[in-house]
Amino acid sequence: MDKTKVTIKNLNLFYKDFQALKNVTLDIPANKITALIGPSGCGKSTFLRTLNRMNDLYEGVRVEGTVRLDGRDIYSPDVDVVALRKKVGMVFQKPNPFPMSVYDNVAYGPRIHGVKNRRQLDEIVELSLRSAALWDEVKDRLFKSALGLSGGQQQRLCIARLLAVEPEVVLMDEPSSALDPISTMKIEELIQVLKHEYTIVIVTHNMQQAARVSDLAAYFLHGELVEWGPTEEIFTRPQDRRTEDYITGRFG
Amino acid sequence: MGPRSSFDKALKELQQDILRLGSLVEQAVYDSVQSFTRQDVAGAAQVIMSDELVDTLFLEIEDRCVKLLATQQPMARDLRVAVAGIKILLNLERMADYAVDIARATMCLSSQPLNVQPLAYIPEMARIIQKMIKDGLDAYVHYDVEKARAMCALDDDVDFIFARAFRELINCMKKDPESVTQGAYLLYVVRYLERIADHATNIGEALIYLVTGERKELN
Numbered sequence: 001m002d003k004t005k006v007t008i009k010n011l012n013l014f015y016k017d018f019q020a021l022k023n024v025t026l027d028i029p030a031n032k033i034t035a036l037i038g039p040s041g042c043g044k045s046t047f048l049r050t051l052n053r054m055n056d057l058y059e060g061v062r063v064e065g066t067v068r069l070d071g072r073d074i075y076s077p078d079v080d081v082v083a084l085r086k087k088v089g090m091v092f093q094k095p096n097p098f099p100m101s102v103y104d105n106v107a108y109g110p111r112i113h114g115v116k117n118r119r120q121l122d123e124i125v126e127l128s129l130r131s132a133a134l135w136d137e138v139k140d141r142l143f144k145s146a147l148g149l150s151g152g153q154q155q156r157l158c159i160a161r162l163l164a165v166e167p168e169v170v171l172m173d174e175p176s177s178a179l180d181p182i183s184t185m186k187i188e189e190l191i192q193v194l195k196h197e198y199t200i201v202i203v204t205h206n207m208q209q210a211a212r213v214s215d216l217a218a219y220f221l222h223g224e225l226v227e228w229g230p231t232e233e234i235f236t237r238p239q240d241r242r243t244e245d246y247i248t249g250r251f252g
Numbered sequence: 253m254g255p256r257s258s259f260d261k262a263l264k265e266l267q268q269d270i271l272r273l274g275s276l277v278e279q280a281v282y283d284s285v286q287s288f289t290r291q292d293v294a295g296a297a298q299v300i301m302s303d304e305l306v307d308t309l310f311l312e313i314e315d316r317c318v319k320l321l322a323t324q325q326p327m328a329r330d331l332r333v334a335v336a337g338i339k340i341l342l343n344l345e346r347m348a349d350y351a352v353d354i355a356r357a358t359m360c361l362s363s364q365p366l367n368v369q370p371l372a373y374i375p376e377m378a379r380i381i382q383k384m385i386k387d388g389l390d391a392y393v394h395y396d397v398e399k400a401r402a403m404c405a406l407d408d409d410v411d412f413i414f415a416r417a418f419r420e421l422i423n424c425m426k427k428d429p430e431s432v433t434q435g436a437y438l439l440y441v442v443r444y445l446e447r448i449a450d451h452a453t454n455i456g457e458a459l460i461y462l463v464t465g466e467r468k469e470l471n
Contacts, residue, residue: 207325208325211327235327235328235331236327236328236331236332236465237328237332237464237465238328243328244328247328248256248326248327248329249255249256249259250254250255250256251255
């Protein structure tokens with residue numbers, strides 16, 4: 001029986017007067033990859049950001065409904081948002097390495113959370129870079145600037161950075177859309193390995209990527225969750241006509 | 253021009269080509285049975301020669317299905333159309349092969365008049381099978397699930413006649429050793445017809461899968 005990591009119930013989100021999410025209810029299973037798909041502006045990235053309260057950073061945002069992580073409502077007033085974002089990390093479309101060395105990028109999070117011991121930091125940096133399948137490529141240039149890495153390497157560095165603070169959930173907003181096909185494949189292989197340790201939620205425009213990589217797929221349209229289910233079912237026999245139209249490219 | 257109009261055009265062409273092959277197979281089965289009951293060796297030879305065209309078309313259309321899968325990455329119903337297309341092609345090709353087998357039986361029995369009693373079952377089976385093939389192809393054109401289901405149900409009738417023919421042929425051969433050669437070939441022929449009906453049922457099942465996504469064994 002699959003364990004649920006995040007339970008979303010009747011989630012509504014408003015950007016001032018505009019309702020971006022309408023009554024979304026979804027269970028995100030633990031140690032699986034859930035893909036959020038849908039056309040531009042459908043609310044999938046907005047939904048992703050509700051899972052670690054990144055939407056709090058936008059002015060005029062109002063959230064109704066519940067998002068429970070391991071049974072606890074993350075919008076409860078007593079929740080430590082910083083701790084939440086450590087537990088639920090995020091990778092963005094455009095790789096955003098800090099303008100510092102590879103080592104310092106990965107050590108940044110642990111240092112902020114109080115790790116000072118040099119040997120401990122070395123271990124964390126190596127483990128995180130290995131987990132992100134980047135260690136072999138950077139082990140001889142750890143103290144050189146991260147900005148000198150290729151796009152694909154920078155993205156894996158961002159993944160290593162977030163793994164260094166030991167998250168439980170990894171959110172990915174189109175993590176490979178800015179990358180070449182080989183880097184994309186490497187990220188996809190990495191995600192498949194990471195899911196054994198983490199729960200992954202990925203937003204992607206790439207239908208084939210969603211089909212290749214995910215265990216569950218959720219289709220959003222105009223802020224509504226139209227349909228969700230096992231990826232194999234969604235991509236071979238979706239129940240809703242709107243889902244069928246989108247994944248067969250006949251949408252619009 | 254809607255999105256994916258060239259892909260839609262390719263799918264439509266695929267359907268038409270499968271139907272074209274279906275018609276050839278329908279004709280081959282008909283001709284092979286006619287040739288057998290009339291002991292028409294020339295007709296049988298024609299069935300055997302025409303199979304080459306069926307094989308060529310089969311390979312060509314199957315190749316196009318595979319290329320569609322590779323280049324268009326179809327999903328959902330489109331994917332089922334391509335997969336069902338391949339299944340239907342395979343079953344049509346097997347039916348054509350059985351028509352050739354029936355034609356070969358005609359050639360083998362050409363030197364003697366057919367006088368074994370259960371011969372009468374063959375036109376009876378063939379009539380039902382012709383209807384199954386026609387209805388199966390119609391169902392495919394119109395994505396008609398009910399028609400496909402009704403067609404699959406006819407397979408029971410074919411099986412029933414086959415069982416009777418089989419029993420009577422065995423009895424004939426037991427009673428009259430002279431009839432063994434004919435009897436043996438007739439056994440083959442009714443068996444081939446029974447298999448053709450099974451393949452027609454598979455076509456119906458493939459159509460049902462295409463439309464509904466459900467897989468069901470109906471024979």
